[in-house]
Amino acid sequence: MRLRAACSADVDAMFHIRARTRDNAISPQRLAELGITPATLRAVFDDGAVCGWLAVDGDDQAIGFCNVDPASGEVLVLAVLANCEGQGLGRDLLAAAVSHLQSVGSPRPWLMAGADPALRSHGFYRAQGWQPSGRRDDHGDEELRLGAG
Template sequence: MNTIYRQAIPEDTPACLDLRGRTRENAFSVDALEALGITLESWQAGIADGSLPGYVAQVDDELVGYCFGARDTGEIAVLALLPAHEGQGIGKALLALMVDEFKRLGFQRLFLGCSPDPAVRSHGFYRRLGWKPTGEFDAAGDEVLEYHL
């Protein structure tokens, strides 16, 4: 199984939307994303204008994961992976690509929202990679973690 990592393009958006609803934890359907203001058009526009840079992982021409960030704030907006591809280092590699992207953009501090529940996989995942709790919570009730470059 050969994993290919590349910068996201607007044409990846339909597969990204589909994948987001098929993750093991924190899945969002297309309708749920739309209720949050995230649509096919807004996601494609963000990729196209550079405000939402991201990377995708493909295995045998199937998109299996992605990571996107907000260029203007240094927030890791989303990291998503199909369950069949968990535990293979793909999520870690995608996150590293985004961290490097933000480093090139001049950021010294990145942040993201993560479940405060230790039973949720992302809770330990980010902490093992050096992300630290800030003591703050976002509007969705997620714990804000930060990473210093």
């Protein structure tokens, strides 16, 4: 497995992965309802508003990705194929994203995640040093910020 910078040519692979995660799979149709389509994602990659990292296997097939918004410091999405979990991909992708955000002077990294302790992401982010800020969105997801305070 290796990580590489993602680009607009990787968008179809990202949609494929996003629909095949274990806890929070989202279909392309549902993403479109939220205003996220291959065209909109390609556009934000091409104009630099979003950047990301792709995990690829030995056959150069995409198996995970993480996208961020450098202007706000938000980790927009972290997704790994269900059959590729447990290999450290999520941890490595998240670390690459945070390192980039810090290197370009983004605001303190943050993300929105499900608040249900039964979700794997709940424990995963906390194990990586992310802490709840106390803010929740309209869907009940909680904001997590990297580090204390």
